[in-house]
Amino acid sequence: MKKLLIPFxxxxxxxxxxxxxxxxxxxxRAVPERADDFVFENDLIAGRFYGxxxxxxxxxxxxxxxxxxxxxxxxxxxxxxxxxxxGYYHHDHGGKDCYKVAVSLGxxxxxxxxxxxxxxxxxxxxxxxxxxxxxxxxxxxxxxxEWEAAEGILVSLHxxxxxxxxxxxxxxxxxxxxxxxxxLKVAAGLKLHSAQSTVEESARTDSSYAIWEHASDQSVEPxxxxxxxxxxxxxxxxxxxxxxxxxxxxxxxxxxxxxxxxRVGSCWSKGDIKDSASxxxxxx
Numbered sequence: 695m696k697k698l699l700i701p702f703x704x705x706x707x708x709x710x711x712x713x714x715x716x717x718x719x720x721x722x723r724a725v726p727e728r729a730d731d732f733v734f735e736n737d738l739i740a741g742r743f744y745g746x747x748x749x750x751x752x753x754x755x756x757x758x759x760x761x762x763x764x765x766x767x768x769x770x771x772x773x774x775x776x777x778x779x780x781g782y783y784h785h786d787h788g789g790k791d792c793y794k795v796a797v798s799l800g801x802x803x804x805x806x807x808x809x810x811x812x813x814x815x816x817x818x819x820x821x822x823x824x825x826x827x828x829x830x831x832x833x834x835x836x837x838x839x840e841w842e843a844a845e846g847i848l849v850s851l852h853x854x855x856x857x858x859x860x861x862x863x864x865x866x867x868x869x870x871x872x873x874x875x876x877x878l879k880v881a882a883g884l885k886l887h888s889a890q891s892t893v894e895e896s897a898r899t900d901s902s903y904a905i906w907e908h909a910s911d912q913s914v915e916p917x918x919x920x921x922x923x924x925x926x927x928x929x930x931x932x933x934x935x936x937x938x939x940x941x942x943x944x945x946x947x948x949x950x951x952x953x954x955x956x957r958v959g960s961c962w963s964k965g966d967i968k969d970s971a972s973x974x975x976x977x978x
Contacts, residue, residue: 716829719859721767724822728776732822732836733769736859738762739960740769740789741801743836744818755815755838755851756800756885761921761962762789784914789962792909792917798885799941801923802958804868806843807881807945815851816841830859847874862967862976863924863959872950882925882956883943885910886935894920896942897974898933902926903942904977906970920963922973927956 722734730745740760744752760783762768772783783791793801797814806813819836826833838851849872856865872878884903886893887910895906904924909917925944927933932945948954959977961967967976 718767719830720827720832720857721769722824722827722832722834722855722857725773728773730818731773732819732834733773734832734834734855734857734864735760735762735767735769736832736857736861737767738764738860738862738965739857739864741864741960743803744795745822746818746820749818752795752797753814753816753818754795754797754800755803755805755818756795756798757802757958758791758795759793759801759921759923759960760789760791761793761919761960761964763962764965781914784911786915786917790917792911793921794887794890794911795885799881799883800885801960802866802882802884802925802956804866804880804882804954804956806847806849806870806872807879807943808844808847811844812881812939812941813843813849819853825854832857843872843878847878848872849878862961863926863957866956866958868954868956869951870948870954877947877949879945879947880954881941881943881945882927882954882958883941884923884925886937886940886942888937888940895970895974896935897970897977898935898942899978900933901928901930901944902977903933903935903944904974905942906973920970922959922961922963922967922970922977924959924973924977925956926959926977927954 725731729747775782821837840850892907927944930944
């Protein structure tokens with residue numbers, strides 16, 4: 695049999711090419727196999743938004759936090775395992791879903807804030823697009839179709855999220871297009887989970903609100919770690935916590951089509967951020 699001889703230079707080139715391939719440290723995608731979730735992740739944090747198939751259970755714009763250990767991307771594995779075990783990602787496999795969203799802003803979404811009320815969309819996101827995916831950065835968009843936020847006020851939302859590797863925070867740009875009013879107050883914020891008595895500590899500045907709390911969803915197994923969540927909004931006009939609304943909120947007034955920029959973040963005490971002081975310092 696004739697041997698195939700490969701020049702040494704070509705072998706070296708192939709080896710070097712494999713070694714120089716950047717490791718993927720971010721991801722984002724729609725998950726039609728799990729009720730139209732939209733999941734995103736880097737090497738430190740993960741989260742998801744709810745899609746059309748989940749409407750009514752819940753219909754919510756809230757950001758669902760998934761805690762995880764630093765390092766590998768885990769979302770695709772968790773979803774694959776959940777095909778046969780729907781509760782898979784509620785158990786600790788180096789991370790888990792132990793954060794309760796329901797109808798709320800969850801770990802950092804926004805909605806119109808009219809007459810002291812949070813005015814949620816009538817649907818979950820109905821369109822999504824990954825604008826760019828690089829080894830260390832992903833940008834995606836979600837669209838919420840027009841709904842009546844209050845009598846005579848029609849609103850639609852275009853959300854853009856940017857996540858980079860090595861960061862506990864994602865950059866969000868929410869653009870509200872609306873009619874019926876000249877300007878609109880919008881609130882970005884965090885669910886306080888008062889019914890579960892989860893919040894241990896909180897920290898407020900003129901442009902951020904951070905929380906250090908116990909897991910809010912312990913329906914599957916106890917959780918012995920702590921969760922940090924935060925929202926930061928440059929130019930916030932109001933920053934406050936409301937027991938009536940059960941949210942911590944940052945409010946700013948926008949005109950139709952004006953981008954509203956803010957950052958959302960999370961961490962898990964089983965990772966590198968062990969205590970509230972470290973989390974609050976990082977947020978600040």
